[in-house]
Amino acid sequence: xxxLKKTIVVLKNILVLFLRKIKLKHFLFFRNFAKYSTFLLMxxxxxxxxxxxxxxxxxxxxxQKAVIAFYNVENLFDTINDPNKNDExxxxxxxxxxxGERYSRKLHNLAQVISLIxxxxxxxxxxxxxxxxxxxxxxxxxxxxxxxxxxxKVAHHDSPDxxxxxxxxxxxxxxxxxxxxxxxxxxxxxxxxxxxxxQVVLTGILDNTDTVNFIVNHWPSKRGGEARxxxxxxxxxxxxxxxxxxxxxxxxxxxxxxxxxxxxxPNAKSFSQALKPVNKxxxxxxxxxxxxxxxxxxxxxxxxxxxxxxxxxxQIIISANLVLAPQNNYKYALTQIFSKKFMFTxxxxxxxxxxxxxxxxxxxxxxxxxxxxxxVLEK
Numbered sequence: 001x002x003x004l005k006k007t008i009v010v011l012k013n014i015l016v017l018f019l020r021k022i023k024l025k026h027f028l029f030f031r032n033f034a035k036y037s038t039f040l041l042m043x044x045x046x047x048x049x050x051x052x053x054x055x056x057x058x059x060x061x062x063x064q065k066a067v068i069a070f071y072n073v074e075n076l077f078d079t080i081n082d083p084n085k086n087d088e089x090x091x092x093x094x095x096x097x098x099x100g101e102r103y104s105r106k107l108h109n110l111a112q113v114i115s116l117i118x119x120x121x122x123x124x125x126x127x128x129x130x131x132x133x134x135x136x137x138x139x140x141x142x143x144x145x146x147x148x149x150x151x152x153k154v155a156h157h158d159s160p161d162x163x164x165x166x167x168x169x170x171x172x173x174x175x176x177x178x179x180x181x182x183x184x185x186x187x188x189x190x191x192x193x194x195x196x197x198x199q200v201v202l203t204g205i206l207d208n209t210d211t212v213n214f215i216v217n218h219w220p221s222k223r224g225g226e227a228r229x230x231x232x233x234x235x236x237x238x239x240x241x242x243x244x245x246x247x248x249x250x251x252x253x254x255x256x257x258x259x260x261x262x263x264x265x266p267n268a269k270s271f272s273q274a275l276k277p278v279n280k281x282x283x284x285x286x287x288x289x290x291x292x293x294x295x296x297x298x299x300x301x302x303x304x305x306x307x308x309x310x311x312x313x314x315q316i317i318i319s320a321n322l323v324l325a326p327q328n329n330y331k332y333a334l335t336q337i338f339s340k341k342f343m344f345t346x347x348x349x350x351x352x353x354x355x356x357x358x359x360x361x362x363x364x365x366x367x368x369x370x371x372x373x374x375x376v377l378e379k
Contacts, residue, residue, distance in 0.1 A: 066175070066206060066330060067118035069338070069374035070128040070216070070259035070314055073110055074357050074367075075165070076141070077133040079103050085164030087133060096358060102365070106357060107137075109367045111144035117338045121376050123150050125206065126171045128216035128259045130197070132156075133164055142170055150174075157183040159198040167216045167260065169202050178204040179211075184243055188235050196220050196232070199239060206377075210255055210330045213247050215240060217260030219270070233264050237274030244289060244319070252287065255330070256319035261370065265312050266294040277317050288320040292335035292375065303337055303371045305353045314373045322377065330377040338372040 077090035079100055090098040117124050132138055135156040142152035155178055156168040171178065183198040197218040206212050217240060220232035240258060247254045264270045271277060271291070278284050279294035293315040302310025318332055325331035345355045345366070355366030 063378060064207060064330075065121040065333070065376055065378045066126075067121050067124045067374055067376055068126050068214075068257055068259075068316065069114075069117050069124040069372055070130075070261075070316055071110075071114065071117075071372040072130045072218070072261040072314060072368060072370035073132060074369050075131050076106060076110070076129075076137045077103075077164075078137050078140070082134070082164070085133065086162060087164050090133075095361075096363070102363065105365060107141055107144055108146075109365075110141060111146040113338070113340075113343065113367055113372065114141075115146035116340065117372055118336070118374050118376060121378075123147075123172070124374065125175045126169060126202070126212075126214055126257075128167065128169050128214065130167045130216070130218040130261050131165045132168055134158070134166065135168070138168055138170055153178070155181050155200075155202050157181065157198060157200045159183070160185075160195050161197045162195055165197065165218075167197050167200050167218050169200070169214065169216060171202075171204070175207055176204050177208075178202060180204075184239060186236055186239050188232070191232075194232070196236070199236075199243065201243060206330065209328075212255040212257060212330075215243055215256065215258045215260075217258070217262060219260065219262045219264065221263050230269060233262070233268070233270040234274050237262075237270040241275050248287065248319075253321045254319055255321050256289065257322070257375075258289065258317040259315070259373075261314050263313055266291055266297045266315065275317075281323060284320050284323045286320050286324065289317050290320065290323050290332075291315065291317045292332070293317070293373065296335065296337065301337055303373055304369065314370055316373055316375050318375065325379070328379060330379050333376045333378045335375050336373070338374055343367055343371065 075090065077087055077098060079092055079098055081087065081091055089095045092099050114127060115123055135154050138154040138156060141147065142154065151173045152170045153173045154168065154170055156166065159166045180203045182201045184201065185198050186196055188194050200216050202214040204212065217236065219236040220229060222229045244256060244258070247256055262270070266279065277289045277291035279291050281290060284290045293312050297312040300310065302312045303314035304311045316335065322330065322332045343355055345351050345353050350359050354369050354371055356364055356369040357366055358364060
């Protein structure tokens with residue numbers, strides 16, 4: 001596709017030179033006649049048909065794009081009591097009065113957002129999620145009318161998190177073929193009783209050509225204070241880094257997409273000292289991982305609002321091969337935080353914040369306290 005664009009530019013320059021010669025020749029021929037305006041009209045018509053021809057060539061090449069996204073969906077629980085999970089708050093008789101009606105509304109709201117992520121390029125081919133109770137809630141989500149046309153399948157692993165929330169994936173089954181799903185547990189020897197979400201690795205084939213490894217995360221929160229909890233996120237970052245290194249050991253040119261709610265900003269020590277991504281695309285070299293969210297964060301953008309400021313907790317990081325991709329392979333094109341006006345609270349003390357399901361323990365009926373993030377790959 002890249003060579004085609006170069007070819008078209010060359011052809012365009014040749015045609016411009018040709019038209020200039022034609023213009024001069026016809027001007028000399030018609031200068032003694034009152035018909036030069038007719039020539040100009042014919043030239044405009046010719047240029048119009050030429051433009052249509054260019055557009056036809058471009059669109060006939062069938063440029064492929066793949067949207068990859070992540071969304072912390074804020075406590076997507078069903079209404080059924082699971083004795084193995086701490087889900088008592090999210091029951092009809094629980095403190096959140098989590099009824100079937102509220103559950104259905106939550107599913108509809110999330111499906112509405114997901115169906116619109118990267119809409120110009122198409123619904124996400126692979127979507128990583130966090131704060132989901134089990135595989136059932138994802139099955140219910142994929143059956144919403146907004147998502148049914150994409151034939152999503154669920155890739156889920158049950159984590160030991162005390163709150164009962166997991167990370168997982170949904171993916172378009174007609175565009176992505178799952179090969180393996182593996183979970184990696186965070187073990188901290190100094191804290192043998194500490195339990196959190198597993199990091200889950202989904203490996204598969206994208207559009208019958210590119211093998212891609214997706215790692216979905218939900219690193220430990222800042223509960224108890226940032227300084228006290230930072231070692232937990234550094235340990236989580238070290239685990240992610242070890243997964244990346246193991247994938248590079250198998251294939252130095254591996255396509256890797258790391259995504260999740262990291263509960264840290266791109267400039268945090270968990271990133272700079274443990275995960276170690278490159279933050280500027282011009283500095284990317286083979287073997288690196290690149291964080292395109294860092295540039296957005298430097299502009300003051302974020303995916304999560306707290307105390308009237310934005311944090312970039314939700315991020316997508318990619319391996320160098322997706323930046324320096326060889327011809328005919330998927331290559332990184334852009335990064336965005338997905339946001340629409342309807343996804344924000346309009347009034348009250350939380351005006352301008354993401355429109356969430358619960359705020360200060362009160363039901364709001366919104367979407368999530370996080371905004372989705374996504375990247376676009378193309379070839």
